[in-house]
Amino acid sequence: MDFIFYFGEVFTFTSMLLLIGGTIGGLIMGATPGLSPTMTVALLIPFTFNMTPVHGLILLGAAYTSTVAGGAVSAILLKIPGAPANIATTLDGNAMARKGEGAKALQLSFISSLIGGLFGVFLLIFLTPVLAKMANSFGYSHTFWLAIIGVTVIGSLEAGSVVKGLLSGCIGMWLATIGFDDIQGVKRFVFHPALGGGVNIIPALIGLFAIPQVITMFAKGRFQTDIEQIIVKKHPVSAAFREVFFRKRALAIGTSIGSVIGLIPGVGGQIAGLLAYDQAKKFSPEKSKFGTGHSEGVIAAEAANNAMVGPSLVPLLTLSIPGSPTAAVLLGGLIIHGIFPGPNLFQQHPEVIWPFINSMLIGQILMCIFGIYIASMAARVAQVPQSIMAAIVLGLAAFGSFAVQQSMGDVYVMAVLGSMMYFLERFGFSAAPLVLGLILGPIAESNFVTGSLISTAQNGPFVYFFTGGLNIVLVSIVVLSVGFSFWSEITAKRATH
Amino acid sequence: MNIFQHKISSGLVTFVAVMVCYVSFTRQPADAYLFPRVVSIFFLGLALWTFIKALMGRSKAGNGLSINMFKNMAPGVLISAMYIFWAAKSLGFYTATSIAFFLLLTSYDPAPHSEYKSWFKRIIITASFVAIMYALFAKILVVYTPRGMFI
Numbered sequence: 146m147d148f149i150f151y152f153g154e155v156f157t158f159t160s161m162l163l164l165i166g167g168t169i170g171g172l173i174m175g176a177t178p179g180l181s182p183t184m185t186v187a188l189l190i191p192f193t194f195n196m197t198p199v200h201g202l203i204l205l206g207a208a209y210t211s212t213v214a215g216g217a218v219s220a221i222l223l224k225i226p227g228a229p230a231n232i233a234t235t236l237d238g239n240a241m242a243r244k245g246e247g248a249k250a251l252q253l254s255f256i257s258s259l260i261g262g263l264f265g266v267f268l269l270i271f272l273t274p275v276l277a278k279m280a281n282s283f284g285y286s287h288t289f290w291l292a293i294i295g296v297t298v299i300g301s302l303e304a305g306s307v308v309k310g311l312l313s314g315c316i317g318m319w320l321a322t323i324g325f326d327d328i329q330g331v332k333r334f335v336f337h338p339a340l341g342g343g344v345n346i347i348p349a350l351i352g353l354f355a356i357p358q359v360i361t362m363f364a365k366g367r368f369q370t371d372i373e374q375i376i377v378k379k380h381p382v383s384a385a386f387r388e389v390f391f392r393k394r395a396l397a398i399g400t401s402i403g404s405v406i407g408l409i410p411g412v413g414g415q416i417a418g419l420l421a422y423d424q425a426k427k428f429s430p431e432k433s434k435f436g437t438g439h440s441e442g443v444i445a446a447e448a449a450n451n452a453m454v455g456p457s458l459v460p461l462l463t464l465s466i467p468g469s470p471t472a473a474v475l476l477g478g479l480i481i482h483g484i485f486p487g488p489n490l491f492q493q494h495p496e497v498i499w500p501f502i503n504s505m506l507i508g509q510i511l512m513c514i515f516g517i518y519i520a521s522m523a524a525r526v527a528q529v530p531q532s533i534m535a536a537i538v539l540g541l542a543a544f545g546s547f548a549v550q551q552s553m554g555d556v557y558v559m560a561v562l563g564s565m566m567y568f569l570e571r572f573g574f575s576a577a578p579l580v581l582g583l584i585l586g587p588i589a590e591s592n593f594v595t596g597s598l599i600s601t602a603q604n605g606p607f608v609y610f611f612t613g614g615l616n617i618v619l620v621s622i623v624v625l626s627v628g629f630s631f632w633s634e635i636t637a638k639r640a641t642h
Numbered sequence: 643m644n645i646f647q648h649k650i651s652s653g654l655v656t657f658v659a660v661m662v663c664y665v666s667f668t669r670q671p672a673d674a675y676l677f678p679r680v681v682s683i684f685f686l687g688l689a690l691w692t693f694i695k696a697l698m699g700r701s702k703a704g705n706g707l708s709i710n711m712f713k714n715m716a717p718g719v720l721i722s723a724m725y726i727f728w729a730a731k732s733l734g735f736y737t738a739t740s741i742a743f744f745l746l747l748t749s750y751d752p753a754p755h756s757e758y759k760s761w762f763k764r765i766i767i768t769a770s771f772v773a774i775m776y777a778l779f780a781k782i783l784v785v786y787t788p789r790g791m792f793i
Binding site for chain 2: 192194195306308309311312315316318319322326328329331333334359360362363364365366367368530531532533535536537539540543544547548551553556557560564568569570571572573574586589590593594597
């Protein structure tokens with residue numbers, strides 16, 4: 146129950162200001178098609194440099210929570226998911242909006258997001274210290290395998306094909322080796338002065354997530370299809386609360402599936418929302434109403450994608466394995482503030498981590514309050530032309546990358562990596578495993594090298610890295626996750642043929 | 643989808659993988675390249691797998707690129723490249739941002755170019771964005787952006 150003692154830090158003037166600002170900004174960014182939670186958090190990181198770690202993380206946490214929920218606005222009103230996590234919300238949410246129940250759908254989505262989100266954060270509060278205690282017994286080989294698990298799990302789930310996902314992870318790990326080697330101080334792969342200090346995580350994150358979006362907006366051209374406007378009629382909030390609690394089954398299914406999916410590294414909110422929607426439909430006596438504007442569809446999908454947020458941070462904070470691509474970016478945010486996730490995190494930085502987690506709890510409540518009241522305004526933001534959006538994102542990416550070390554080299558790295566990622570994405574590669582490779586690469590390398598040095602004095606590298614109960618379990622997870630993804634890909638291909 | 647595009651993209655990735663592998667195994671001291679060597683073996687193996695699949699016409703992931711997409715993105719990419727790789731340093735960060743922002747709006751805004759109202763709107767949006775960036779980065783975060791001929 147340590148978290149209770151750190152609530153004071155959340156209720157200071159600055160923290161509350163950041164929490165409110167991050168929540169409102171996140172809702173608006175989430176409501177804007179093309180601005181994913183991952184990209185929003187990546188773009189916000191440079192703004193946290195001058196803040197204390199607590200304040201920086203409170204801002205990033207609030208943005209993470211609210212962008213996922215805000216994505217429902219454009220999903221419901223425009224049938225464009227603000228984030229991949231909101232795909233399932235479009236199915237019934239937009240149908241409700243077309244029937245004139247747009248306000249009701251938005252209220253249901255924010256209320257169910259609140260309930261799912263609160264459950265998820267409580268899971269984070271109670272599970273993280275337990276898992277952290279278990280992780281305390283990890284050695285170099287185990288940490289090395291955990292880093293590999295992080296890359297392979299996301300690599301095999303995120304991309305268009307398993308091989309390309311794993312290849313993206315390898316590219317990320319190679320990019321992480323550019324610059325000076327930590328142990329011998331040797332320059333490696335420095336083929337341009339801008340790479341002298343290695344690839345800085347923040348410009349790389351901004352480039353990999355923001356630039357492909359900008360180029361995608363360019364590629365749509367000047368005359369895109371106009372977005373259909375839907376009139377949002379008023380609906381009493383109390384009736385929406387009653388409706389959510391009346392649909393207990395959908396709420397329970399969404400919340401439980403979202404929480405479990407969040408705990409599994411690499412499985413994002415997109416899967417949580419779709420799986421919860423599917424299960425809510427299967428268990429509903431009104432199956433035929435799904436897809437025609439049924440409230441259960443919205444409740445299950447939104448409860449799931451927000452319930453996923455808290456648990457996705459459990460493996461991140463205890464094992465350094467992000468539960469979702471946005472959590473991977475958040476890992477970058479933690480590292481630049483000198484917070485290295487791991488089993489000792491709660492002993493070393495309780496004054497940072499507990500206020501951060503507590504702020505997510507308060508952030509969920511603020512997200513619901515502001516979400517309901519600014520939903521109609523956010524609908525207007527969602528209709529901002531892509532031309533303006535592309536220019537804003539490009540400008541923010543350039544300024545954000547420069548601000549990291551006040552170096553043009555970082556801006557060049559951001560632009561080159563971002564353009565490269567756009568073309569790679571067009572051919573089935575994915576940014577998430579590449580980013581994870583980049584972030585977890587140094588962790589994997591330092592543990593691999595130290596482990597190798599120890600192993601030469603003992604029984605050799607094979608015994609050190611491949612034997613022992615925990616090593617076998619971790620290696621099995623790597624093999625099983627990759628094997629399962631290959632099997633899923635093959636069966637999906639057979640099904641389509 | 644154009645199979646030729648898959649061959650080109652996977653060929654390029656394989657070329658990078660071969661270079662990484664070559665550098666990792668030929669540079670000294672070997673200890674400093676221990677981890678890059680391990681990574682480069684997997685990198686090359688997976689890249690070759692993708693390349694062989696593409697050569698056999700079995701690579702289908704991703705939607706590739708069309709001529710239309712190239713035509714649409716060309717002005718934006720060109721303006722962005724000029725902004726980042728030349729103008730930001732030569733003209734000054736804020737001046738370059740203003741020009742690039744305005745040019746991007748002009749190139750991609752569906753509003754007609756013949757109406758003075760749309761030009762006015764673009765100028766206002768550009769000025770507002772640069773003013774916000776200036777206040778945020780120059781005044782609040784105290785970031786010293788490069789100065790060229792202008793600020």
